Structures are given as C-alpha cells and as structure tokens.
Amino acid sequence: MKGLAPLFLGIFGTFAFSWVGLTLIPNWQIGHLNPQSDEEGTDIYPMPQSGMVTRGARVYAANGCIYCHSQQVRAAYSADDIERKWGDRRSAPRDYIFDRPVLLGKARMGQDIANIGARAPKEEESPSPTGGASPAPQGAAASPGVVASAKAASPPPSVGGSPSPASSPAAAPAASPGSTAPKVPRSPAPAAPLVSPSPAKAAVAGASPPASSPAAGPPWPEQTAGLPPMYSAAWHHVHLYSPRSINLDSNMPSYRFLYETRRITDARSSDALQLTGSDAPPVGWEIVPTYDAKCLVAYMMALNQSHPLKEVRSAGPSAAASPAASPSPAPGGQPAK
Numbered sequence: 001m002k003g004l005a006p007l008f009l010g011i012f013g014t015f016a017f018s019w020v021g022l023t024l025i026p027n028w029q030i031g032h033l034n035p036q037s038d039e040e041g042t043d044i045y046p047m048p049q050s051g052m053v054t055r056g057a058r059v060y061a062a063n064g065c066i067y068c069h070s071q072q073v074r075a076a077y078s079a080d081d082i083e084r085k086w087g088d089r090r091s092a093p094r095d096y097i098f099d100r101p102v103l104l105g106k107a108r109m110g111q112d113i114a115n116i117g118a119r120a121p122k123e124e125e126s127p128s129p130t131g132g133a134s135p136a137p138q139g140a141a142a143s144p145g146v147v148a149s150a151k152a153a154s155p156p157p158s159v160g161g162s163p164s165p166a167s168s169p170a171a172a173p174a175a176s177p178g179s180t181a182p183k184v185p186r187s188p189a190p191a192a193p194l195v196s197p198s199p200a201k202a203a204v205a206g207a208s209p210p211a212s213s214p215a216a217g218p219p220w221p222e223q224t225a226g227l228p229p230m231y232s233a234a235w236h237h238v239h240l241y242s243p244r245s246i247n248l249d250s251n252m253p254s255y256r257f258l259y260e261t262r263r264i265t266d267a268r269s270s271d272a273l274q275l276t277g278s279d280a281p282p283v284g285w286e287i288v289p290t291y292d293a294k295c296l297v298a299y300m301m302a303l304n305q306s307h308p309l310k311e312v313r314s315a316g317p318s319a320a321a322s323p324a325a326s327p328s329p330a331p332g333g334q335p336a337k
Contacts, residue, residue: 056299
C-alpha cells in the first residue's frame with residue numbers, strides 16, 4: 001500500500017508532462033499567430049474566406065476527400081513535394097490560422113492540393129477553338145504529352161545548345177551544277193518517351209540515366225480536347241462528375257450526387273458541365289452543379305499557399321533556373337561557381 005501513492009504520482013506526472021509538452025507549449029507558441037502584412041498594411045496573408053469557401057470545406061470533409069488528399073507541402077529535406085511542383089515552399093502554421101478544422105490529411109492516394117488554387121488558369125486564358133491543349137496553368141508543370149510532341153517536332157540541338165550542322169539548312173553545303181551533293185550522315189531523331197526511363201532500365205539499354213531536374217514533376221493530367229482549361233472551375237466540376245473522363249487510370253470516386261440533370265427550357269445554363277462521350281446528357285438535357293458542388297469547387301480554388309512568408313524560405317525561380325540562365329560549365333565538367 002505504501003507504493004501506491006508514488007506510483008499514482010508517477011503516472012500522473014508522466015501524462016501531465018506529455019500534455020504540457022505536446023499541447024500547451026505548441027499552442028502557446030503558434031496558437032495565437034496573426035496574419036502577415038507589410039509595412040503599409042496592404043499585403044495581408046492569409047485572409048478570412050467567404051461563406052461559400054467555409055461551406056465547401058465542410059462538403060470536402062463530409063465526402064471523405066481528406067482520406068486521399070493532403071494539404072501540407074513538406075520541407076525539401078524530408079520529401080520531394082517541392083520538386084513535384086506541389087508548392088514553392090513548405091507549409092507553415094500561419095497558412096492555417098483561419099481553418100477550422102485544419103484539413104491537413106495524412107494519406108496521399110492523390111496529389112497534394114495545398115496549392116491547387118494557384119494552378120488555376122488566368123482569366124484571359126480560354127480553350128483554343130481547335131480543341132487543342134490550352135496554355136499550362138500557373139504553378140503547374142507542363143504536360144508530358146505536350147513536352148514529348150514538342151521535342152519530337154523540334155530538331156535535336158548539339159552539345160553547345162545550337163542546332164547541329166546536319167539539322168541546320170544554312171549549314172548544308174550547296175550542291176554545284178553537275179556534281180553530286182555529298183551525303184550528310186543524319187541519324188533519325190528518336191521519339192521522346194512520355195515517361196522518363198528509370199535508371200535501372202537506362203543502364204540495361206546502355207544509356208546513361210537522365211539527370212534529375214527540379215522542374216521535373218509528376219505526370220499531371222493532360223488537357224483533353226473538348227474539356228475546359230485545366231484546374232479552372234469548370235474543369236473541377238467535370239473532374240468531380242466524371243474523373244475518368246480526364247484520367248483513365250484515376251481511382252477517384254465519382255460525385256455525381258452533387259449534380260442534377262434537368263431539361264433545357266429556354267437556353268443552356270452557363271453552369272452546365274462540358275461533358276463528352278458517354279457522360280454527355282441526352283439531347284435537350286443538361287447537367288448543372290448543386291450549391292454544395294459550387295461551394296466545394298470554390299473551396300478548392302481558394303487553396304493557395306504560394307504567398308511568401310518571412311519565416312519560411314521559398315524555393316523561387318532561382319531553385320529551378322532555366323538552362324539559358326544556368327552557369328556555364330567549367331572545363332572539368334562541373335558548373336562554374
């Protein structure tokens with residue numbers, strides 16, 4: 001009986017110490033953060049969201065989106081989120097001061113969407129009349145299919161960056177009359193693969209593995225002809241209604257219960273979904289989003305952590321410099337410092 005009091009005090013002290021260290025001190029440190037502003041008080045981040053965004057957050061949580069998508073860009077030393085172009089900096093506690101609750105998520109069946117609002121196209125951007133690929137939205141990597149077709153259409157440059165003599169029309173020797181033009185050896189340009197080969201496969205094929213680039217990201221969904229611009233509000237509605245119309249390999253469930261099919265009475269609604277193929281409604285009918293669907297899309301369009309913070313270093317354009325701005329290599333093959 002004499003040892004019960006010390007045992008009880010030991011157990012109570014252990015739990016109390018853990019609660020102070022894991023709950024009280026962090027809340028004292030970051031629980032009362034204020035928005036960041038400049039000296040003039042004009043550039044304020046973050047800002048309270050509208051009522052539609054707040055309702056959209058509840059629709060997002062109620063439909064289990066948090067089980068497959070996270071909203072936290074991890075630091076470069078612990079993950080490749082910044083290299084995947086999921087954000088230019090890691091997430092910070094100040095990003096979530098107006099979120100109740102904070103929908104961080106812990107699983108990633110899909111990509112991180114902490115900055116999905118930053119990938120929305122600009123207002124002046126619109127789908128091309130021919131139904132081709134629209135310009136890449138801000139903050140999103142170029143589509144692998146577009147890059148592959150551009151590489152296949154352009155002549156292969158030489159080591160120094162200028163066109164090779166074999167592919168340059170001006171460098172070809174002019175054939176004099178009565179003489180046979182010399183045959184310039186020209187190797188056919190190989191088709192650019194959609195997915196870069198792994199280092200193991202490259203070693204088997206006898207080629208050196210491709211150098212990793214900070215601009216290389218995950219295979220973003222390609223712009224499909226007849227669909228709205230990628231990551232626009234109309235694109236999100238199509239993605240929620242029929243995910244496999246955008247990505248055939250998607251395992252995302254369809255949220256068709258957030259939309260309603262109605263007969264076109266006078267004119268087609270401006271909110272009607274741009275669906276093609278088997279997803280298109282019958283003639284004389286249209287599919288429009290409900291208020292919950294509009295709130296959900298408004299919430300996703302508001303997810304944007306691209307604003308720089310003083311306490312977090314951003315991986316700006318200097319981290320992913322273009323080849324033209326990169327330093328010239330030294331004679332030894334290493335970049336000149």
